[in-house]
Amino acid sequence: MSNEIIEQEFKQEVYEPKIEDKKPISFIWVLPLIILAILGWIAYESYMKKGTNITLVFKSAEGLKEGVTPLEYKGLQLGKVTKISIHEDLKSVKVNVLVDNEVAKYVANESSQFWIKKPTISLTKISGLNTLISGYKIELSPVFKTQKEFEEGKEKYYFDGLDTQPNDEFENDGYYVSLIANDKDNVEVGTPIFYNNFQIGEIIAKEFIFEKVYFTAYIYDKFNYLVNKSSKFVMNEALKVSYGASGLNIEVGSLYSALVGGITVLTPDKEAAKIIKDEPYLLYGKKDDLKKKEIISLNFLDVNGIEENTPIIFKGIEIGKIIDVKLNKDVLISKAFVYEEYKYLLTNKTKFFVEEPTISFDGVKNLGNIVKGNFISLEYKKGDFSNTFTAIKKKDLNKINSTIKVELLSENLNSISEKSKVYYKNIEIGFVDSYALTKDLKNVKITLLIDDKYKDLINDNNLFYDMSSKLVEMKNLNLNINYSGIEPLLNGAIGLIADKIDEGKLTKNEFKLYSSYKEIEKLKRFNNNGFTIEADFDNSFEIKPDMAIVYKNQEIGFVKNIRFDDKKSKVTLFVYTAYKKYITDKSRFYKKGIVDFKASLSGVLFEVDNFTSLIEGSIHLNNDSNTAFEKTQIYATEDNMKNSTNSLTIIFDNVEGVQENFSQLTYKGVNVGKVTNVSLNEKQQVVVKALIYDDFTSFAKEGTIFYLKKPRISLQEIANAGSTVMAVNIGVIKSDNTKYQIKFEGLENQPSVEKSYFGTVFKVEDPTASSVNVDSPVYYKNVQIGKVSKIDLSDDGSKVVVDCLIYDKYVKLIRKNSEFYDISGFEMKFSIFSGSSVESNTFTSLLKGGLVVVTPYEYGEIANPKDKFSLVKTLREDWKSISPSIK
Incomplete structure (x- = not known):
């Protein structure tokens, strides 16, 4: 491999750098800062608004709630109750209030006063009603009124709460009167103040100062002229109890007074000056406290039942009262007052005496004495003024007034006693003063004292009889008259017969006391002139000799003798000459039985003519017949007599x-x-x-x-x-x-008649039976003008005939073209679009049925009972708008 190739393989390739803009700090780092700021602000706000704590001490925390009850001033919330606890003295409570900082200097200040605002509900006023829902409130009432006063004032955080709204809360220009309470305890905040039964103000504050209760009364602005320095403030009496000569008297005021109470203002001088707020006036318990009084000294030698507040009563009117009683040896010394208006009764000739209760079969006299005690009365006579008196016994007073002395001789005393009274025509005219045996010890001498005003009754022709035997004799004691009752049977009594009042004088020293009225009656009959009548009677009842003949409750004669026959007996009647004119050929007689008594589940019929009848019956004269009779007849009863004609x-x-x-x-x-x-x-x-x-x-x-x-x-x-x-x-x-x-x-039910004393009957026909019933109302413009008196079938049975009795005063509304509508029950209407409705005229018609009469504007002649009307089932919709003026 060549070097070039190797160099290329190991040669490092260098690229040009890519330049980008740098982003700012991320938002995630800013968020904590925002949260921190918010928390800081909340902390700041919480610190700034934490508020100021104050402590209030109240007698009771009733209605207050932690975290709920506000502190307010004129409706503005200043804080809130945070804690309620028991005070260290264990007699009151501590209330912690957190006050807002912005108002703390106005609240936590020595000028602040605090009171609890509660709802006030009475028959005359409703206030603080919102507290019924939100609870009670604590109100601030500052004494300082200016900003300068608050700045100069001292801070304060512990306060004693007030029991009621302070006087500082009252309006500056308001008319306020301070009242000193009497012994009444029924005056509270909110009690109304009246003038002539119309509210003119109210009690707005109550406080206890120097062992006396003071009230603050607010008089409404428009009634300021009715209250001045001549005004008297008197409590209203819902229940007034008095004790008069007639007994216990209880007067109950209106239900409003009983529930609300109230104070009445009496202002004799409307021109007097206005009352100063701080000048207190006495709140009287009753109107009698306003009357002027004359103080007297009244001593009692022999009496029981006299105490403080014993009333003095003259002719049924309370004229004074005992105010102080004390015992000095055997004499009861009392001080009393008599109202100034009755001062004229206090003379050196006036006699005071004690009235005591009397209980007998006749009833209870002086009932008030039993409940309250005895009362004092007086007999007034003109004389010079005196304010010192010694009371006497009532019997001694009677002796003073009784100037006529009469002595009676009797074989025995019977039940006569010193409590016995003397009666003339059932009226008390005197009493028994004493009695004793005669010198020969054979008779009893009874001394009577007769009241001077009855002296003209006493003369030599008088007859006296022992009324104590009345229960046996029972003569002329008619239950239908106001007789003195059974008292003579308990205490004994003497009756006087004085037929010749205008003749003769009293020259006798002694009179005979007859044992019974019957003795006198026989004596009178023997001395009377008269004539005889022959009468017949059947033997279904008994007639006895000496039976009284009575006409209009007056004895006019007696049965002289009887001739018995097994078929029909005859009787001779002796009639006194003075009553001869009442005997005619139309006269009839009937026997008034001993007792007419009939009883059944329907009741009891009990009739007694007089007590004579209880023993032997009596014969009564009747002149009501228009028919003349050939013979005089005596019937067994009054009904038998009347049945004969x-x-x-x-x-x-x-x-x-x-x-x-x-x-x-x-x-x-x-x-x-x-x-x-x-x-x-x-x-x-x-x-x-x-x-x-x-x-x-x-x-x-x-x-x-x-x-x-x-x-x-x-x-x-x-x-x-x-x-x-x-x-x-x-x-x-x-x-x-x-x-x-x-x-x-006779008919089984009330018949249907065209005319009766109720009204006029109109017949309304209906093809089918209606839900209208007997006594269903008949209306005209929703006013009942009659009723359904009868429902029956027509003679041919094809129709139902409804008799409508229209009252006389509405008969003119029924015209020949009037229409009768059936409004019985209710009518239901239903519609898909408008819904359903139920209509009924009245609740009575819904359950009972009823009719409505509609008379058109063009009404015809007045209908008569022979006219026939048809009953319309559906009431026309415009019936309410049809309103003719019918003459």
């Missing part, structure tokens, strides 16, 4: 629920008669005998309708509901016919 007969197929003496005949809701007898006749029909109380001839007419008023319960009404448990009554529809009739065919 005022009785109707009604025939029914079935009278289930009708009961003798309890089923009533009713006309226009008034009881005009009653069922006296129910029986079956030979045709197995029910025969009802009915007694008409009054105006018999107006019911005993041909065409009068009698029907059973059976119970009917529907959504529209509940009719005759009492008949479900009580006796079924019989309804009456009067007839205009003048023909006399006393026997009638």
Whole structure:
């Protein structure tokens, strides 16, 4: 191989270098720097916004939450609660608040005050309502108001929280009044302030200073003129309890006052100066505290039940009260006040005495005494002013007033005592003062004291009797009058008969005390002039000699003698001459039984004429009949007497629920008669005998309708509901016919008539049965003008006939071209595009059914009951817009 070839093989080939531009530093080295910068910025922000910690001490942390509850000032959030813990004193709590740095100098300052804002909800105001959702808030209330004050102020980081909103929060130009509380404890922040029952302000703050409770009242700007230095502030009383001569009196105010309470402002002088905020005014507990009072000294020698706050009452009005009581040996010394307006009652002749409760079968007198204690009353007489008194016993007062002394002689004392009273016509006129045996020890002498105002009753013609035997004699003690009750049976009593009040004088030293009224009655009958009447009676009842004959609750005679016969007996009646004019050929008599007592599931009938009847019964005169009688008749009962002339007969197929003496005949809701007898006749029909109380001839007419008023319960009404448990009554529809009739065919239900005292009936025909029921309402413009009274088939059975009873005041709305629409149930409309809808006129019509009457603008003549109307099933859409003026 040649050298050239070898040189070429080993020769190194040198290439020209390729020059390229160098790239800058990679982005991957810049990213850590950016992240570092961001972290630095976050650290800076975190450091700058870390805030300032302050500590607040509150009595309670109720409603506060860590990390949630904000610190605010006028709605601006300044920080947030970071921690809540127990204070070192174990009585309060510490609340740590982180305050934003930018406002720290305004918050962590000696001028700051903090209080917890809570929701206020009452019947008069709702405030802080948003705290119900977000929770309570802590509010800042700074004392400093300028930037300069904050710069000069000292920093502070530990604060005692306030219990309520501070006064510094109040408006500078607001009208505020300071009130000092009385012993009332029902005043809180938010309590309204009223003037003539209209709210003019409210209590906005409450604080305890020097052992007294102070309230700050805010008066609304537009009512400033109603409150000034002459104003008085009084608590409203929701419940007022007073104790008068009539007993316990409880007055309940409105429910609003009971729930809200409140304060009332009384301003007598509208021109007085305005109140200064720091000038406190007393809050009175009640209006009586505002009245001027006269202080008196009142001593008691022998009394129980007198204490502080015992009322002084005159003629049922509380005129004062005991304010201090103390015992000095055997004398009870008290201080009392009497309102200035009753100062005239305080004279040297006025007598004070104690009223005590009286409990008897007659009832409870002075009920208030039992609950509260005795009360003090007085007897006023004109005289010179005095403020020192010694109370006396009421009985001693009665002796002072009783100037007439009467002495009675009796064989024995019976139940007469010093508690016994003297009555004239059931009115107390005196009392028993004392009693003792006569010198011969054979009789009892009883001394009576009669009140001076009844002195004209006392004369030589008086008769006295022992009322203690009333329970046995039971004479002339009518349950229907206001009698003194059973007290004479417990304490004894003496009755006075003074027939000749205007004649004679009192010259007797002594009177005889008769053992009973019956003795006096016999004495009076013996001395009376009169005439006799012969009367018949059957032997179904008993008549006894000396039975009283009574006319309009007055004794006019007595039964003189009886001649018995096994078929019909005769009796001789002795009538006093003074009552002769009342005996005519139309007179009838009936016996008032001992006790008229009837009972059933329908109720109890208990009648007593008077207590004479409880022993022997009495004979009563009746002059109501228009028929003259050939012979005088005495009937067993009043019903038997009336049945002889005022009785109707009604025939029914079935009278289930009708009961003798309890089923009533009713006309226009008034009881005009009653069922006296129910029986079956030979045709197995029910025969009802009915007694008409009054105006018999107006019911005993041909065409009068009698029907059973059976119970009917529907959504529209509940009719005759009492008949479900009580006796079924019989309804009456009067007839205009003048023909006399006393026997009638009764109907099972109320009939359909064209005209009744309810209204007019119009017949509406429907080819098929409607969902309208009896008692369904009939409307006109959504106002009910009547109801469906009956639903029946037509005579040929082709149609349903609906009787619509239209009330009289709306009859003119029904015209011959009026239309009746069925609105029963509901109507459902469905459409692919518009969806579906359900329509119903009223809830009642949905369940019960109903009709609507539409009368067009071009209305015709007034319809009459003979006109026929067709029932339209679908109510026209424009029915509400049809509104003619119908005259």
